[in-house]
Structures are given as structure tokens and as C-alpha cells.
Amino acid sequence: MSTTAAVEPPAVASPMGELELRIAVRGEKSVAVHQYHRGALRVLRAHYLDDSGQVCYVVVNPGGAYLGADLYVIHVEVADRAKLLLTTQSATKIYRTPGSFAEQRMRLRLGEGSQLELAPDQLIAYREASYRQNTHITLHPTSSLVMSEVVTPGWSPDGASFRYEELRLRTEIRVESGGKSGLLALDNLLIRPPTHDVTGMGFMEDFSHVGSLIVVDRRVDQALADELHVLTAGNEAYTGVSLTATVDGISGLVLRSLSNSTEELNRLLCACSALLRQRWHGTAPLDLRKY
Amino acid sequence: MPSTPTSPASYQLALQQLCDSALPTGAFAHSLGFESYIDRGLVHDEASFGVWLAAFVGQQLSYSDALAIRFLYEDVPVTELDALLTAQLLPRQLREASIKMGTRLLEIGAEIFPSPELAEYRELVGSGRAAGHQPLAFAVVARSLGVPLPEALAAYLFAAVTSLTQNAVRAIPLGQNAGQRLLRQAADDVVAAVRRAGSLDRSDFGAVSPGLEISQMRHERQRARMFMS
Numbered sequence: 191m192s193t194t195a196a197v198e199p200p201a202v203a204s205p206m207g208e209l210e211l212r213i214a215v216r217g218e219k220s221v222a223v224h225q226y227h228r229g230a231l232r233v234l235r236a237h238y239l240d241d242s243g244q245v246c247y248v249v250v251n252p253g254g255a256y257l258g259a260d261l262y263v264i265h266v267e268v269a270d271r272a273k274l275l276l277t278t279q280s281a282t283k284i285y286r287t288p289g290s291f292a293e294q295r296m297r298l299r300l301g302e303g304s305q306l307e308l309a310p311d312q313l314i315a316y317r318e319a320s321y322r323q324n325t326h327i328t329l330h331p332t333s334s335l336v337m338s339e340v341v342t343p344g345w346s347p348d349g350a351s352f353r354y355e356e357l358r359l360r361t362e363i364r365v366e367s368g369g370k371s372g373l374l375a376l377d378n379l380l381i382r383p384p385t386h387d388v389t390g391m392g393f394m395e396d397f398s399h400v401g402s403l404i405v406v407d408r409r410v411d412q413a414l415a416d417e418l419h420v421l422t423a424g425n426e427a428y429t430g431v432s433l434t435a436t437v438d439g440i441s442g443l444v445l446r447s448l449s450n451s452t453e454e455l456n457r458l459l460c461a462c463s464a465l466l467r468q469r470w471h472g473t474a475p476l477d478l479r480k481y
Numbered sequence: 482m483p484s485t486p487t488s489p490a491s492y493q494l495a496l497q498q499l500c501d502s503a504l505p506t507g508a509f510a511h512s513l514g515f516e517s518y519i520d521r522g523l524v525h526d527e528a529s530f531g532v533w534l535a536a537f538v539g540q541q542l543s544y545s546d547a548l549a550i551r552f553l554y555e556d557v558p559v560t561e562l563d564a565l566l567t568a569q570l571l572p573r574q575l576r577e578a579s580i581k582m583g584t585r586l587l588e589i590g591a592e593i594f595p596s597p598e599l600a601e602y603r604e605l606v607g608s609g610r611a612a613g614h615q616p617l618a619f620a621v622v623a624r625s626l627g628v629p630l631p632e633a634l635a636a637y638l639f640a641a642v643t644s645l646t647q648n649a650v651r652a653i654p655l656g657q658n659a660g661q662r663l664l665r666q667a668a669d670d671v672v673a674a675v676r677r678a679g680s681l682d683r684s685d686f687g688a689v690s691p692g693l694e695i696s697q698m699r700h701e702r703q704r705a706r707m708f709m710s
Binding site: 358360362363372373374375376377378379380386388390391392393394395400416419428429430431432433434435444446447448 | 518523529532533535536537539540544564565567568569571572573574576684685686687688689690691692693694695696697698699701702
């Protein structure tokens with residue numbers, strides 16, 4: 191697959207891939223009551239990892255990679271009391287995007303008492319890649335959200351790190367109830383290696399990978415933040431945990447971690463999610479490599 | 482032909498008072514994360530603090546504080562910017578520091594530079610509809626005094642840099658002359674930050690580096706500490 195060197199418009203009107211998913215409770219289980227896909231995005235057949243009723247969908251990009259001016263649009267709604275685990279089949283790879291950028295726009299809406307775990311594979315940006323990921327999440331004060339993300343230093347033929355142009359991962363989380371809506375958290379990760387040295391003190395701190403975990407749930411409190419800190423303290427990764435503001439009685443926590451390997455970050459993020467799964471839902475740790 | 486100026490700009494002395502490190506907002510109590518670097522032994526002298534300060538000016542102060550001030554000057558409603566800052570300042574101590582110093586600045590501002598805009602922001606904070614963040618409290622006052630945006634930005638950023646440097650002089654500790662050399666060096670970063678803040682847009686707001694954020698988060702659990710953040 192190749193891209194032309196011609197300057198392309200920054201975003202195309204027609205998405206390269208679209209995915210819509212609406213999950214609702216039917217009987218004992220959560221199921222997709224609406225599903226639509228077009229172009230280079232689809233989901234694998236639904237499956238269930240345990241008997242909690244939580245449905246698992248795996249997003250697949252059959253093209254295998256994001257290229258210049260590619261736009262991917264994902265809309266997911268988790269209806270009242272429904273439970274969804276959304277993951278990916280493999281790493282998201284961003285190839286060269288000359289004069290342009292690849293973009294993913296994701297809108298997630300969580301109903302009352304619903305539960306969403308978002309656990310994509312890592313993001314890899316190759317040499318001369320630009321990527322923007324805009325995620326808008328709207329949840330109810332009784333929803334539960336756990337989302338994780340790992341960004342690698344990218345890859346180039348000469349083996350050097352951070353050869354991509356720009357990565358922007360912007361996540362906005364709003365709490366909505368009774369017609370009122372308030373902004374709970376804005377997480378804006380912007381890495382632009384060509385503009386300044388991103389490797390050292392005050393930025394990547396001589397680490398290569400960055401991982402994030404965002405948890406929003408009525409049960410999030412300072413004690414939980416402290417517990418996750420203790421849980422992650424034994425790793426070589428450099429990790430911080432803090433509480434977000436509170437909106438409508440619900441708070442979030444953000445865990446940010448720098449490391450030199452995807453595996454270490456995955457292990458650390460999985461340990462945190464395992465603690466939450468066990469405590470809040472009585473379910474086993476995720477083993478996403480078993481399918 | 483312009484005549485020789487015989488009086489300073491109307492806002493000049495007001496701006497100096499507002500940015501004086503003696504203004505009692507409590508800035509002496511905040512490291513905004515550099516104390517974590519001291520704890521890890523990474524900030525230990527003039528040069529290493531200079532590296533941290535340059536990163537802080539280039540990231541945190543540019544993408545968060547300076548951009549919030551610019552947007553307020555561009556008529557974005559103060560409630561919207563206040564909510565954005567509360568959501569974007571993810572490390573709890575940093576968020577609390579901004580609100581603590583902002584609340585003090587609102588009080589002081591009401592005493593010495595009252596204006597309808599400032600009264601409105603105070604009212605929003607008083608009724609719980611806004612938190613009261615430091616850069617916004619400053620921007621509301623500076624704008625009401627007629628301070629042009631580039632001067633307001635430069636003055637705010639340099640005041641922040643001055644407080645942090647004075648705190649580093651006490652904490653590391655550094656000599657007084659080292660502090661002055663750091664400020665002279667940081668002035669160039671401040672000018673660059675003012676320029677950068679003019680070229681960013683809404684999607685850039687709040688883009689701060691993971692390293693600075695983690696250090697600010699870890700400060701919450703640091704054993705021995707001089708500073709509240």
C-alpha cells in the first residue's frame with residue numbers, strides 16, 4: 191500500500207471506516223441491538239469471557255493501518271445497565287501521512303448503571319506519521335468506565351525512536367443527568383518530536399513508552415487511588431495516580447505511567463483493571479490473549 | 482512626532498503590583514511538581530533546575546495558563562474556561578494550587594482593582610458555579626485594567642517563573658545570584674511561550690507532558706516535603 195506525495199486535504203469528508211454499536215441488556219446478557227460498519231472497520235463476532243453478562247467486542251481494521259487523511263469514526267452506546275468490553279485485534283499502526291494526518295473520532299455514551307471497559311492494543315506511529323485521536327465520552331453519574339491506552343515510541347527503519355511527526359490523543363469526559371452536563375476530565379496528550387526534544391526531563395523522563403488508565407465510577411475515592419499507587423509502585427515504570435474533580439457526585443482517577451516496554455505497561459494496567467474487576471464486578475482478570 | 486512620554490502607561494504600576502512576588506497569593510508554598518524532582522535527585526543545582534523550568538514554561542504554562550488567559554481576552558466565557566481548567570488539571574494538588582491562589586487573587590483584586598467583570602467572576606465562584614483559577618483571576622483583572630494581551634501574558638508567566646525560582650533557591654538550595662541567572666535565562670522561554678500561545682488553538686488546550694504530570698501526582702505521596710504541590 192502506498193500514499194501519493196501530493197498534498198491532501200487535512201481530513202476527508204467520507205470516513206475510511208465507520209463503526210456503530212449499541213449494546214443493551216436482553217435477558218441475562220448484554221447484546222448488540224444495533225450494529226453498523228462500513229469501509230475499513232468492523233467487529234468480530236460477540237463473545238462472553240465469563241458469566242457476568244458482559245459482552246466483548248473486538249474491533250478489527252482489515253486494512254491493518256491508518257494512512258494520511260484517513261478518518262475513522264466510531265460511535266458506541268452502552269444502554270442502561272448494559273456491560274461492554276471493547277478491545278482491538280492488534281496494535282493500531284499509523285504509517286506515513288505526508289502533509290496530512292490520520293484521525294480517529296470516537297463517541298461513547300454510557301447509560302445509567304452501565305459499564306464500559308475500553309482496552310485497545312498499543313498505538314504505534316511510524317516515521318513521518320501524524321495522528322489525531324478525539325474521544326468524547328458522556329456518562330451518567332451511575333455509569334462505570336475503565337479505559338487504558340499504551341503509546342509506543344514508534345518505529346523507523348534506522349531503529350531510532352520518536353521519528354513520527356505528531357501524536358494527539360485527546361479525551362473529553364462529561365457527566366450528564368437530568369438534562370445537565372458537566373465536564374469531568376480533559377486528557378490531552380500531545381507529542382511532537384520534531385518541535386522539541388521530548389525524551390528528557392520534564393517530558394518522557396528518558397522513558398520510551400507512555401501508558402494511561404482512566405477510571406470513572408462512583409466508587410472512586412482517595413483510598414482507591416492510594417491503593418493503585420501501592421499496586422504499581424513495585425514496577426520499574428514511573429507512575430503517578432491522582433483524582434479528577436467531582437461532577438454530580440462522581441469522580442475519576444487518572445493513572446499515568448512511563449516505561450521502556452509495552453509489556454510492562456500492559457502488565458501494570460492489567461493489574462489495576464484486575465483489581466477493579468474483582469472488587470466491583472466479581473469477575474476474573476482480563477486475559478485478552480486467549481482469543 | 483511623538484512627544485517625550487511624561488507618564489507611564491495607565492496600567493503599568495498596577496501590573497507591577499499584581500505580578501510582584503510579594504502579592505500574598507501563597508505562591509511561596511507551591512513547587513508545582515519540581516519538589517518531586519528534588520526528591521529523586523534529578524533537580525539538584527542551577528543547571529538541572531533550569532532544565533525543569535524550561536520544560537514547565539514550554540509545556541504547562543504555555544498550553545494551560547497562557548492559553549486560558551488568551552481565550553479569556555478573546556471573549557470565551559469565564560465559566561467555560563474555569564470548567565476546562567478544572568477538568569484539565571488532572572493532578573489533584575496542581576488543581577487545588579490553581580484554585581487556592583486564584584481565590585486569593587480574586588479577593589486581593591476586589592480590594593485594589595475592582596471591576597464589574599471581577600465582581601461577576603467572584604460571584605460565580607461564591608455561588609459554586611466556578612472554581613476560581615489563578616490564570617483566569619489574573620486575566621480578568623489585567624483585562625479590566627486595559628493591559629494588552631502580550632504584556633499580560635509576559636507579566637503573568639514571568640511572575641510564575643519568579644516565584645518558582647525563589648522557591649527553588651530556598652529548597653535546593655541555590656545562591657541568590659544563581660536565581661537571578663535562572664530568571665534571565667527563563668525570560669527567553671517566557672517570550673517564546675507568549676509567541677507560542679498566540680499560535681495554538683482550542684484543541685491544544687491542556688496538552689501537558691506526561692513527565693510533569695506524573696511528578697505532580699507523585700508529590701501527593703512524597704514523605705518529606707516543603708511545598709503543598
